[in-house]
Amino acid sequence: MPGYLPQPASPTYARDILQTVLDAYDVKVVGQAGLRETLLLGLLTGGHVLLESVPGLAKTTAATTLAEATGGTFSRIQCTPDLLPSDIVGTQIYDAAKGTFVTALGPVHANYVLLDEINRSSAKTQSAMLEAMQEGQTSVGGTIYALPQPFLVLATQNPIEQEGTYQLPEAQLDRFMLKDVLDYPTPAEEAEVLRRIDSGVYDDNTETLAAIGNDQVLELRRLAQAVYIDPAISKYIVNLVFVSRNASKYLPGGLARYIEFGASPRASIAFSRAARALALLAGRDFVIPEDVKRLAHRVLRHRILLGFEAAADNLRVETIIDAITASVPTP
Structure with missing residues (x-):
């Protein structure tokens, strides 16, 4: 029932209740x-x-x-x-x-x-x-x-x-x-x-029948915030964003010249929050490096600003992001 949440709530429960949302979503x-x-x-x-x-x-x-x-x-x-x-x-x-x-x-x-x-x-x-x-x-x-x-x-x-x-x-x-x-x-x-x-x-x-209610959504958000992220993975996130701002030292093949501005600290925050949520979707209470890699395009593609040369050479920002990910060692 919407509004009902068993105690104590767990990542497994979160995955199960999210599955009810997905079942309703997939109808349409x-x-x-x-x-x-x-x-x-x-x-x-x-x-x-x-x-x-x-x-x-x-x-x-x-x-x-x-x-x-x-x-x-x-x-x-x-x-x-x-x-x-x-x-x-x-x-x-x-x-x-x-x-x-x-x-x-x-x-x-x-x-x-x-x-x-x-x-x-x-x-x-x-x-x-x-x-x-x-x-x-x-x-x-x-x-x-x-x-x-x-x-x-x-x-x-x-x-x-x-x-x-x-x-x-x-x-x-x-x-x-x-x-x-x-x-x-x-x-x-x-x-x-x-x-x-x-x-x-x-x-x-x-109409799609409500699978959960607003109270459950807010509780799921609290569960996502509680997912553990190891300091090594936090450092990995920060390094990815750092490379986007200092690409000339790390990217091969002259790719750095296409970047005008790298990502701001909001990218690191977005990585951390979204990685926790992705772990919860998988039924885990901890983040793994693959969660961060899976999010790289979605977190960085609108935060890395490319110059006119990239448009002239038909270079996509995802190519730059893949190069950044490959340049940072996975913990």
């Missing part, structure tokens, strides 16, 4: 195993997620299904150039009957917020989201309003249509704990989507 979302894992990592850590893909790869379906499966509230914000900060955080409306202003909170006040095509919103609107993402609160009419807990932002970005978009500032990119890049489904998965459409799985009146 076909394939996209990487997306599923990334969303669960965001759920377990409270870290916000940036998703990059072409349209039609089930990002909205995945977000709404996750919200339904965990019993949380959901809102979707379609970002456009004319979107105002008040359209997101809320505004004050004059009530003529009472002769006073009343506060109408915006759609960001939900447990799960999908920011569709975030790079289409203006810098002013993006800055309003920054406060919500970093501080867990919004300001309306000089009053602070706390966001509901759990709170998770899932932002999407379209890589193939850049007309009318605003490049996300590095400071905002850094506040996303993970960035995942989605690929097209296999033919078999796409055929399964068609079968489920025909069977009515995606009809408007078909």
Whole structure:
């Protein structure tokens, strides 16, 4: 039952209860195993997620299904150039009957917020989201309003249509704990989507039953924070991030010249938090080096800034990340 948590809670129990969430999630979302894992990592850590893909790869379906499966509230914000900060955080409306202003909170006040095509919103609107993402609160009419807990932002970005978009500032990119890049489904998965459409799985009146509640999500987060990480693995994490900032001393083949800026200390924090959550997903109460390696692309791809030479040579940031990982000895 949502809200019920046996005592004492354990990593094995966490894996079992997360499996009930996955079972509910898999009813509507076909394939996209990487997306599923990334969303669960965001759920377990409270870290916000940036998703990059072409349209039609089930990002909205995945977000709404996750919200339904965990019993949380959901809102979707379609970002456009004319979107105002008040359209997101809320505004004050004059009530003529009472002769006073009343506060109408915006759609960001939900447990799960999908920011569709975030790079289409203006810098002013993006800055309003920054406060919500970093501080867990919004300001309306000089009053602070706390966001509901759990709170998770899932932002999407379209890589193939850049007309009318605003490049996300590095400071905002850094506040996303993970960035995942989605690929097209296999033919078999796409055929399964068609079968489920025909069977009515995606009809408007078909909702995913809540497998757990918000209280259990918060308890799972506390379990994730309690996962043990050895000092040797913490040092391994710090060394990976350090190499991204001092690549000329460690990377072979002139790869260092492509890097303009390495990752900030937030990358080390993201590695540590996400590795703990990944261990919990596996039913472990300790982190292993493979957890860190598995996260390298998702933690670093939006934090390592490449120069124009990389674009000219068609060099992907993942190539740089793989070289960084190979240059640091595994503990």
